[in-house]
Amino acid sequence: MSASHAGDPAAFAADVLDEGPAEPEHEPGVASRRPTKTCAGGALIRDSTGRVLFVVPTYKAVLDIPGGMAEDDESPKAAAVREVREELGLTVALGPLLVVDWTPRNGVWRDCHQFVFDGGVVDGAVACDPELSGVVYLSLDGAAPRIYPSLHRRLTLAVAALESGTTRYAEFGREV
Template sequence: MPDTRWTTVDERVARISWPPDENVDVVRREVAQALVDHDRVEAWIEAADEAGQRIATWSGMRREGVMRGVAQDRIVYARLATDVPLNEPGGFRALLNSFLPRKRAISQLLVRDHDDRVLLCQLTYKQDWDLPGGVVEVGESPHLAVRREVQEELGLDLEAGSLLLTDWLPPWGGWDDALCLVFDGGVHDAGVADRIVRQEREIRSASFCTLEEVRERCADFTARRIEAALGHLAAPGPKTTYTESGVAMSDSTSAPQ
């Protein structure tokens, strides 16, 4: 059985490997030794090798991503000579942050007119219509994200009010799961739609729609989400609603697709 060892694979880059039963302290020492003369030490761990992934992590290497298209998918771990030491808070937090789950967030704005219609967007990349909004960028506030998205896609500078709904979206159609946050966009004169300047790459059209049109034009889970958000507005008292695929958990124990 081969010992834990590292080899130089590129200029100032080392790659390390170890036997299945290796002690993490041994790997940690070898990583430190490799970084004496290298700027980077990396390990390629098969996706099914959970023990190897744990050793890579607790030896101080950060998870960087998945290498696809090889015999078996491999997860790439690496430590740089410039990384903050693990015994410092910033170094340990960076290590944890490299492998802890990250949830995609989507922010949307519920904009209504005085006839109780809802502003919907017809998108270029899918058939069904949706609320204005989009994906929250890394490090961005969801509240700021929805205002940015509406400005970019519709050319409208609309205030985002309070959070109306947190809707969990299960994995669907090749997408990972996500949290959709619906903010109150307030009530506006219907003429606000005439001021829309579409981002043509993503928006085909936008218009105020009745609830019946919402059901006709939107995917089922989007229509349920809009109805849940409207229901929150109609309910007395301050209350933020949580749903899964537009269904309140009191109504169902599992989220429909």
């Protein structure tokens, strides 16, 4: 559910109905030939000293921020809220969008739009998901050897966006 309808499913349902009937496919098969992109929502959560909260996944060798892939008909912000709840057991009211970043295909993973939202300040978070072996709070420089370079760039932009109040657009972590 979109952020503008958070907590108001009736308003969301009304907006869907207002769009009218589903758009028909005028050229059979055209929709199935379109590229499929993925998107993910993540939360920039800091502790009271300003360190960033990273999760320690069991399924990959690098740290990540809380969040994950959006499911069908799920907005990136809703995905981030859901993933933070699943991963950390926290119900957060995410703040503003900080960064939209496009990442290219990487091995089996399709190209993706990455959305980073302000997750606020949380001290003492713990992992609550079997896909995680823990959490760690680190400075961005301290995290650099343990995260992908593109994530380091994206989070550097997210911190700058938080400080300036201006959302950033990036491609592979580089503002454009």
